[in-house]
Amino acid sequence: MPAPLRIHLSPEENAQLRELETNPVVPHKVRRRAQAVRLAAQGWTAPRIARHLGLDRATARRDLRRWLRQGLDGLADGKAPGxxxxxxxxxxxxxxxxxxxxxxxxxxxxxxxxxxxxxxxxxxxxxxxxxxxxxxxxxxxxxxxxxxxxxx
CATH class of the missing domain: 1.10.10 (Arc Repressor Mutant, subunit A)
Incomplete structure (x- = not known):
């Protein structure tokens, strides 16, 4: 079993994520990723976040790792393949x-x-x-x- 991903948010980061999470103009996937990061900062594990948001565990872990590597930029969708x-x-x-x-x-x-x-x-x-x-x-x-x- 992989080690739980520890995420610590500053008050500014938490406010930014909350804004993204509740903004209806922001794409659904980005809002969901912001919510996952906020839940991880509250101590939730990736499998629990995945169950709560209806994601695969690997997807939840990938989103959290992207946050740890890239911060706010990691929440955005990448360029579509093709x-x-x-x-x-x-x-x-x-x-x-x-x-x-x-x-x-x-x-x-x-x-x-x-x-x-x-x-x-x-x-x-x-x-x-x-x-x-x-x-x-x-x-x-x-x-x-x-x-x-x-x-x-």
């Missing part, structure tokens, strides 16, 4: 360079151009969403008589 984004700023700059010319582009054509330049394949829907985020809008391309173009 693959790093494939889209880069260079791709955005290349898109803007392509669109600054006179040629009419479609999302599938832009996806092909990106693949040719960066060797990464994107779905045309992804390219479309990036274009919308950059402020570009779709417009129907059509043949227009030369006279119409000159009148504008």
């Amino acid at each position: 693959a790093k984004p494939r889209w880069t700023e260079a791709m955005t700059a290349y898109l803007q360079e392509l669109l600054s010319g006179d040629r009419a582009w479609t999302a599938p054509l832009l996806a092909e151009a990106l693949e040719g330049r960066f060797f990464t394949r994107f779905h045309p829907g992804t390219v479309r969403r990036r274009l919308l985020a950059l402020g570009y809008r779709w417009g129907r391309t059509r043949y227009v008589s030369v006279e119409t173009v000159w009148r504008r």
